[in-house]
Amino acid sequence: MNQLISKRSTFYYYRSILWFFLFSSLSVVANARxxxxxxxxxxxxxxxxxxxxxxxxxxxxxxxxxxxxERIATFDNDGTLWCEQPMTVQxxxxxxxxxxxxxxxxxxxxxxxFKSALAGDMMGVMASGDHGLVEMIMxxxxxxxxxxFNQISKYWLALSKHPKFKRPYTELVxxxxxxxxxxxxxxxxxxxxxxxxxxxxxxxxxxxxxxxxPEQVIGSSIKTKYELIDGKPVLMRLPEIDFIDDKEGKxxxxxxxxxxxxxxxxxxxxxxxxxxxxTTANNAPHFGLLVHHTDAEREYAYDRDSxxxxxxxxxxxAQKNGWTVVDMKKDxxxxxxxxxx
Amino acid sequence: MNQLISKRSTFYYYRSILWFFLFSSLSVVANARxxxxxxxxxxxxxxxxxxxxxxxxxxxxxxxxxxxxERIATFDNDGTLWCEQPMTVQxxxxxxxxxxxxxxxxxxxxxxxFKSALAGDMMGVMASGDHGLVEMIMxxxxxxxxxxFNQISKYWLALSKHPKFKRPYTELVxxxxxxxxxxxxxxxxxxxxxxxxxxxxxxxxxxxxxxxxPEQVIGSSIKTKYELIDGKPVLMRLPEIDFIDDKEGKxxxxxxxxxxxxxxxxxxxxxxxxxxxxTTANNAPHFGLLVHHTDAEREYAYDRDSxxxxxxxxxxxAQKNGWTVVDMKKDxxxxxxxxxx
Numbered sequence: 001m002n003q004l005i006s007k008r009s010t011f012y013y014y015r016s017i018l019w020f021f022l023f024s025s026l027s028v029v030a031n032a033r034x035x036x037x038x039x040x041x042x043x044x045x046x047x048x049x050x051x052x053x054x055x056x057x058x059x060x061x062x063x064x065x066x067x068x069x070e071r072i073a074t075f076d077n078d079g080t081l082w083c084e085q086p087m088t089v090q091x092x093x094x095x096x097x098x099x100x101x102x103x104x105x106x107x108x109x110x111x112x113x114f115k116s117a118l119a120g121d122m123m124g125v126m127a128s129g130d131h132g133l134v135e136m137i138m139x140x141x142x143x144x145x146x147x148x149f150n151q152i153s154k155y156w157l158a159l160s161k162h163p164k165f166k167r168p169y170t171e172l173v174x175x176x177x178x179x180x181x182x183x184x185x186x187x188x189x190x191x192x193x194x195x196x197x198x199x200x201x202x203x204x205x206x207x208x209x210x211x212x213x214p215e216q217v218i219g220s221s222i223k224t225k226y227e228l229i230d231g232k233p234v235l236m237r238l239p240e241i242d243f244i245d246d247k248e249g250k251x252x253x254x255x256x257x258x259x260x261x262x263x264x265x266x267x268x269x270x271x272x273x274x275x276x277x278x279t280t281a282n283n284a285p286h287f288g289l290l291v292h293h294t295d296a297e298r299e300y301a302y303d304r305d306s307x308x309x310x311x312x313x314x315x316x317x318a319q320k321n322g323w324t325v326v327d328m329k330k331d332x333x334x335x336x337x338x339x340x341x
Numbered sequence: 342m343n344q345l346i347s348k349r350s351t352f353y354y355y356r357s358i359l360w361f362f363l364f365s366s367l368s369v370v371a372n373a374r375x376x377x378x379x380x381x382x383x384x385x386x387x388x389x390x391x392x393x394x395x396x397x398x399x400x401x402x403x404x405x406x407x408x409x410x411e412r413i414a415t416f417d418n419d420g421t422l423w424c425e426q427p428m429t430v431q432x433x434x435x436x437x438x439x440x441x442x443x444x445x446x447x448x449x450x451x452x453x454x455f456k457s458a459l460a461g462d463m464m465g466v467m468a469s470g471d472h473g474l475v476e477m478i479m480x481x482x483x484x485x486x487x488x489x490f491n492q493i494s495k496y497w498l499a500l501s502k503h504p505k506f507k508r509p510y511t512e513l514v515x516x517x518x519x520x521x522x523x524x525x526x527x528x529x530x531x532x533x534x535x536x537x538x539x540x541x542x543x544x545x546x547x548x549x550x551x552x553x554x555p556e557q558v559i560g561s562s563i564k565t566k567y568e569l570i571d572g573k574p575v576l577m578r579l580p581e582i583d584f585i586d587d588k589e590g591k592x593x594x595x596x597x598x599x600x601x602x603x604x605x606x607x608x609x610x611x612x613x614x615x616x617x618x619x620t621t622a623n624n625a626p627h628f629g630l631l632v633h634h635t636d637a638e639r640e641y642a643y644d645r646d647s648x649x650x651x652x653x654x655x656x657x658x659a660q661k662n663g664w665t666v667v668d669m670k671k672d673x674x675x676x677x678x679x680x681x682x
C-alpha cells in the first residue's frame with residue numbers, strides 16, 4: 001500500500017509540473033484578455049465602438065475579418081495625438097528659430113511675417129497667410145543637412161516648455177490615444193502617423209513617445225538634394241516645398257507612402273476630412289474617428305472657429321456618415337500621462 | 342528494492358518528458374542553424390562575406406551589433422532582383438500600352454517616340470532620350486485612377502512573357518536574391534525595394550513574389566490628385582512627374598520614405614551608385630553589394646556598355662571601396678527558381 005501511495009504521489013507531482021508548463025502560456029493569454037487595454041477611456045459608446053470594431057476585424061472566420069497585413073491605422077498628430085493649442089508645436093519652434101536667426105537678418109525687423117514673429121504676435125504671422133508661413137518655414141527649416149535639422153529640432157524639443165502646462169511638449173500627448181495605439185498594435189495593426197506637420201520634425205521622437213518608428217511617419221516635406229561634401233554624402237534641405245500632407249494631400253500621402261488604404265483613421269480637424277473619407281470608402285470594414293476637444297479645464301475646448309485644428313466640415317461629415325466622435329470631457333478619464341490615474 | 346526501481350523509472354520517465362518540453366524549442370533553433378539559408382549561392386568569398394556581416398550585426402553584445410529596428414536593407418529591383426534584359430519589364434509594358442492605345446492616337450504614327458514604339462524599335466525609342474521616355478510614360482501610365490492602373494499592370498504581367506525565356510516576367514526573379522531577402526528577414530532585417538521603376542507598377546506583386554509588402558516599395562512616381570467622383574473618393578494619376586527614384590534620387594527616396602539610413606544595400610548598375618555610397622557612409626556597420634551580370638548562358642552578360650543597367654562608375658567605386666561584387670556565373674548555383682536545384 002505504501003508503494004502505491006508513493007507511486008501515485010510521484011505521478012501527481014510530475015503531472016502537475018507538466019500541466020504547469022503546458023498551460024502556463026494559455027493562462028497568460030486568459031489574463032491578458034481580462035485586463036482593460038483602454039483604462040483611460042470611460043465606458044460608453046465610444047469605447048465600445050472601438051473595441052467592437054477591433055474584435056470584428058480580428059475574429060478569424062468572421063464576416064468582417066481583415067488579415068493582419070491589411071490592418072493599417074492612420075493617426076493625425078497635432079490635436080489627435082498631442083496638444084496643438086495655443087499654437088502647433090512646430091509653429092512655436094519656427095518662431096523661436098526666427099528669433100535665434102534674427103541677428104543675421106536685420107531686414108526681418110520690417111518684413112512680414114518675420115516682424116510679427118519677432119514681436120511674438122502670432123495673429124500677425126497668421127495674417128500673412130499660407131504664403132507667409134511657407135516663407136518662415138523656408139527661412140528656418142532649410143539650408144542645412146537632414147541630420148543637422150534633426151539635431152536642432154530634438155534639442156529645441158528637449159529644452160522647450162508649453163506655456164500653459166509648463167512641461168515639455170512631448171509630455172503633452174494624450175494618454176487614451178497612446179493606449180489606443182498600443183491596443184491596435186497588440187491586435188496586429190500597423191500604426192502610422194499622417195500629419196500636416198513636417199516629417200523630419202516628428203521622426204526623431206515618435207518611436208520613443210508613440211512607439212511609431214520613423215518609417216511609419218508621413219508628413220509634409222521640403223525637397224532635399226544628395227551631395228558629396230569633402231567626399232562625404234549628405235542630404236541638403238532645399239528652400240522648396242516637396243509635399244503638403246494636409247487635407248486632399250492626406251489620401252495622396254497615404255497612397256504614396258503606404259500603398260494600401262487604411263481600415264481605421266483618426267483625426268480631429270477639417271485637415272483630416274479627406275483621410276476619413278478615403279478610409280471609410282474602403283470596401284473592407286472601416287472605422288473613422290474624430291477627437292472633439294470639449295475640455296477647457298483639463299486641456300482646451302475648440303471646434304468650428306479655431307485658428308488651429310478647426311473642426312467644422314469634418315464634424316458635419318462625421319454626423320452624416322456615422323463616424324465616431326470622441327467627446328474629450330466625457331470619454332477620457334485622463335487626458336495626459338502625468339495626470340494621476 | 343523493487344519500490345526503488347519503480348520510483349526511479351517513474352522519475353526518469355517524467356523527467357525525460359519535461360526535458361523534451363523544455364528543450365524542444367532550443368533544438369528547433371539548433372536545427373535551423375545547421376541548415377544552409379543560401380543554398381543557391383556557391384561557397385566562396387561572396388557568400389561568406391554576407392553571412393559574416395549578418396552574424397556580426399546580430400550578435401548581442403558584439404562590437405558590430407545593430408538593433409533589429411535599425412537593420413534596414415535596400416534592394417534595387419531591375420537587374421538586382423529580376424531580369425532587365427533585353428529591356429526593363431516596365432518599358433515592355435509601356436510599348437504594349439502604346440500599341441493598345443494607338444487607334445485613339447493617329448498622330449503617333451508620325452511622332453517620336455511613339456512612331457518607334459509602334460514599330461517595336463526600342464533603339465529608336467531610346468534615341469528620344471529621357472524626355473521621350475517621360476512622354477511615353479505620361480501617355481500610357483496616367484489619366485486613370487491608381488486602382489485602375491494597378492489592375493491594368495497586374496493583368497498585363499499575368500499575360501505577358503519574356504522573349505527569351507518564354508515565361509511570365511515574375512518567374513524571372515533571381516533565386517539567390519529571394520533566399521538572401523528571406524535570410525535577412527529571418528535575422529530581423531526589414532527589406533525594402535528602392536527602384537527607378539514606377540512604384541505602382543511594382544506594388545501589386547512584390548509581396549507575393551519577394552515577400553516585400555507595398556509599404557516597403559519605393560520607386561519613381563507620378564503626381565496623383567484626390568477627387569470625389571459621384572461622391573466616391575478616387576486618386577487620379579496626373580501627367581506630371583512626382584519623383585524619380587534613380588541615381589541621386591535613391592538616397593533622397595530612402596530618407597523620404599524610411600527616414601533611416603540602411604546598413605545593407607544591393608544594386609547592379611550606376612543607378613545604384615549613390616544608394617551604395619549613402620549606405621556605406623553609415624556610421625553603423627554597413628555592407629554594399631553589386632550583382633555583376635557575367636552569365637550569358639543562363640541569363641545575360643553586360644556591364645560598362647549596356648543600354649539597360651549600365652555598370653561602369655559603380656564597378657570602379659566597388660573596387661575602390663571594397664564593396665562585394667557578385668560574379669553571377671561563379672557565385673550563383675541557380676539563377677532562376679524554375680531551374681533544377
